[in-house]
Amino acid sequence: MSTLSPVRQAWPGAAELAPPRLRAAAWAVDLVVVAVLAALLALVAMWFVRDVLALRDVWSAAAPWSRKAGVVAVAAAVAVLGYLGLGQAGSARTVGKRLVGLRPVQVVRMPEGGLRLIELRIAVAVLRQVAHLADISLLFLRPLWDRYRRTLADQLTAVFVVVDRDERCFEHERFLDRSAGDQPEWWLCKQPDDEIWRGAPPA
Numbered sequence: 001m002s003t004l005s006p007v008r009q010a011w012p013g014a015a016e017l018a019p020p021r022l023r024a025a026a027w028a029v030d031l032v033v034v035a036v037l038a039a040l041l042a043l044v045a046m047w048f049v050r051d052v053l054a055l056r057d058v059w060s061a062a063a064p065w066s067r068k069a070g071v072v073a074v075a076a077a078v079a080v081l082g083y084l085g086l087g088q089a090g091s092a093r094t095v096g097k098r099l100v101g102l103r104p105v106q107v108v109r110m111p112e113g114g115l116r117l118i119e120l121r122i123a124v125a126v127l128r129q130v131a132h133l134a135d136i137s138l139l140f141l142r143p144l145w146d147r148y149r150r151t152l153a154d155q156l157t158a159v160f161v162v163v164d165r166d167e168r169c170f171e172h173e174r175f176l177d178r179s180a181g182d183q184p185e186w187w188l189c190k191q192p193d194d195e196i197w198r199g200a201p202p203a
Helices: 020-052 065-088 095-100 122-138 152-156
Strands: 102-109 115-118 160-163 195-197
Touching: 020 065, 020 095, 020 102, 065 122, 095 102, 102 122, 122 152
Parallel strands: none
Antiparallel strands: 102 115, 102 160, 102 195
């Protein structure tokens, strides 16, 4: 049976780890998308408060700045968790990652010892965005020196970002022979007997 390389290697994945410059390009695009989504959500919230609930306009001069900041913060959080979180679960990718050809994945060790790439589960994808708060102190620069080119959020959630320009980073798994008659795409999901691989021990 074909599997990924042995776990003793630093990176066992068949797909190339994403270079920091490509991650930065994807982030730049996605930040623009998030800003646009957050602005649209803030406008919808303003309309809802003023015209539907018939309450005082959130953006009026009399409204306290804390209320305005709260609306913007909630809109930004919804945009981040929805677009960057749910938007990277399963086979989905953000606009930035799709444009530059990147995909976040996890690696699992199967019971027989082989490794394979899997898609992100919804909980992992959303938790990873929350964990990015820890990257602010490092200005998201950790991929420049991490051997797996990961941010702190990536490491905490055992996520790796790989190059997948032609959407075939999982192609090598399609011929694995495993009993999963009712789940023809089992190789893309974590199975109960799989173990999440977080990286090889330092040499």
